[in-house]
Amino acid sequence: xxGVTQSPTHLIKTRxxxxxxxxxxxxxxxxxxxxxxxxxxxxxxIFQYFREExxxxxxxxxxFSGLQFPNYSSELNVNALELDDSALYLCASxxxxxxxxxxxxxxxxVV
Amino acid sequence: SQQGEEDPQALSIQEGENxxxxxxxxxxxxxxxxxxxNSGRGLVHLILIRSNEREKHSGRLRVTLxxxxxxxxxxxxxxxxxxxASYFCATVFQGAQKLVFGQGTRLTIxx
Numbered sequence: 001x002x003g004v005t006q007s008p009t010h011l012i013k014t015r016x017x018x019x020x021x022x023x024x025x026x027x028x029x030x031x032x033x034x035x036x037x038x039x040x041x042x043x044x045x046i047f048q049y050f051r052e053e054x055x056x057x058x059x060x061x062x063x064f065s066g067l068q069f070p071n072y073s074s075e076l077n078v079n080a081l082e083l084d085d086s087a088l089y090l091c092a093s094x095x096x097x098x099x100x101x102x103x104x105x106x107x108x109x110v111v
Numbered sequence: 112s113q114q115g116e117e118d119p120q121a122l123s124i125q126e127g128e129n130x131x132x133x134x135x136x137x138x139x140x141x142x143x144x145x146x147x148x149n150s151g152r153g154l155v156h157l158i159l160i161r162s163n164e165r166e167k168h169s170g171r172l173r174v175t176l177x178x179x180x181x182x183x184x185x186x187x188x189x190x191x192x193x194x195x196a197s198y199f200c201a202t203v204f205q206g207a208q209k210l211v212f213g214q215g216t217r218l219t220i221x222x
Contacts, residue, residue, distance in 0.1 A: 004153075031208075033209060033210070035210075035212075037151075039151075041214060041215075042199055042212035042213050042214045042215050043154070043199070043210075043212045044212070045209045045210065045211065048208065048209055055208075056208065056209050058209070088151055088152075090153065090154065092154075092210075098208075099156075099159075100144075100156060100210060101156070102146075102153045102154040102155070102156075103153055104152050104153035105151075105152060105153050107151075
């Protein structure tokens with residue numbers, strides 16, 4: 001049984017660019033959530049997907065968007081990157097929203 | 112705003128001592144979970160306590176929940192250097208299927 005894998009592990013982008021982060025869910029999980037964690041802070045909920053539909057969203061602007069694929073893997077897309085988007089982005093998968101398993105995260109630096 | 116607030120923000124103790132961390136939240140919850148994070152990487156699920164439970168144990172971990180005070184505590188007994196990490200409480204509140212994290216407690220175990 002594989003856990004949650006995220007790619008890439010580190011990424012450096014320039015302000016104004018676009019970025020796509022990827023997440024492979026744990027086998028048997030049908031729900032994926034994304035979190036943003038700024039340095040020294042707790043993770044903040046971005047959005048959640050269940051069976052390819054967004055079913056919850058935190059207080060993030062529309063330039064944060066996502067997808068969930070039929071195999072339950074997921075992407076997080078961020079357009080028009082800002083310096084404050086620099087953070088650790090965490091993906092978590094679960095079965096029906098219970099029993100979360102987190103990936104190791106993608107460290108995004110915007111310069 | 113984040114639902115869970117942890118106390119203390121930082122804790123430094125000697126190896127072998129017990130460590131206690133507290134978490135408070137604001138609204139009714141379905142369950143409360145504790146996570147560990149090493150060096151800004153992925154979150155590891157430690158223990159989940161449901162709203163109708165008062166205490167749970169897992170190895171050297173003991174979690175209590177007081178819904179009347181909207182608070183929880185995590186006790187780590189006989190601490191080890193490997194317990195050095197940040198610890199977060201996360202709540203799943205009624206009517207939502209997302210984790211809401213506190214700011215975390217940074218625990219340092221001194222040899």
